[in-house]
Amino acid sequence: MGRDWVVIGAGGHGREVADVIRLLGGTVLGFLDDDPAKAGRFFGSHPVLGPLEWLRGGAGPLRVALGIGASAMRLRVVERLRAFPRELCYPTLVHPGSQVGGSVFLGEGTLVQAGCVLTCDIRVGDFVVLNSGVSLAHDVEVGDFATLAPGARMAGNVTVGPCAEVGMGTLVIQGQALGAACVTGAGSVVVRDVPPGKRVLGVPARIRELL
Numbered sequence: 001m002g003r004d005w006v007v008i009g010a011g012g013h014g015r016e017v018a019d020v021i022r023l024l025g026g027t028v029l030g031f032l033d034d035d036p037a038k039a040g041r042f043f044g045s046h047p048v049l050g051p052l053e054w055l056r057g058g059a060g061p062l063r064v065a066l067g068i069g070a071s072a073m074r075l076r077v078v079e080r081l082r083a084f085p086r087e088l089c090y091p092t093l094v095h096p097g098s099q100v101g102g103s104v105f106l107g108e109g110t111l112v113q114a115g116c117v118l119t120c121d122i123r124v125g126d127f128v129v130l131n132s133g134v135s136l137a138h139d140v141e142v143g144d145f146a147t148l149a150p151g152a153r154m155a156g157n158v159t160v161g162p163c164a165e166v167g168m169g170t171l172v173i174q175g176q177a178l179g180a181a182c183v184t185g186a187g188s189v190v191v192r193d194v195p196p197g198k199r200v201l202g203v204p205a206r207i208r209e210l211l
Helices: 012-023 052-057 071-081
Strands: 004-008 027-032 046-050 062-066 104-106 122-124 199-201
Touching (some): 004 012, 004 052, 012 027, 012 062, 052 071, 062 071
Parallel strands (some): 027 046, 104 122
16 A cells, blocks of 8 residues: 555644644645535645545545544544445554553554653554643543543543543543543543533533533
């Protein structure tokens, strides 16, 4: 398989992903985006090649990276792509400016951005986004499609459930569990488990109902 890639999503996160690919020596052919207003435009130095359906017209294997920040949307896109007949590959992307320990497992399609520190005995699932400056201490587990915003910090033995959205600068103390599809607000300090699907905010973080 060659070094050619396409990035799905032509927004800011997609441009960041394209830059990581460049730093790792790959070639970005362009972006795919279902927004018709973006068709044919350039974002950074790369064109929007078309919508996701563009992938049906090609032949042979292709490397695909997801430039989509929202967990639920990332999951929906992957479900669509898995129905396509073309062979698609989703390599893990690790920014060269991050630190990843030797006993860390990173799943398919996961992104580790600049300044991340992952220490030891950590398991990160598939299609996870660890944004810049995320810190994971020993024995952390992160479920598939979770998103950790810049500066989020997980102490040892923390569990982050699938599709969880961990806000910018969130701190989670030792041994706590963030349930599937939960949301933590920016700057929250999580001192107790967060139930699945709930939104928490504050210091200490408390459950807040969505308006």
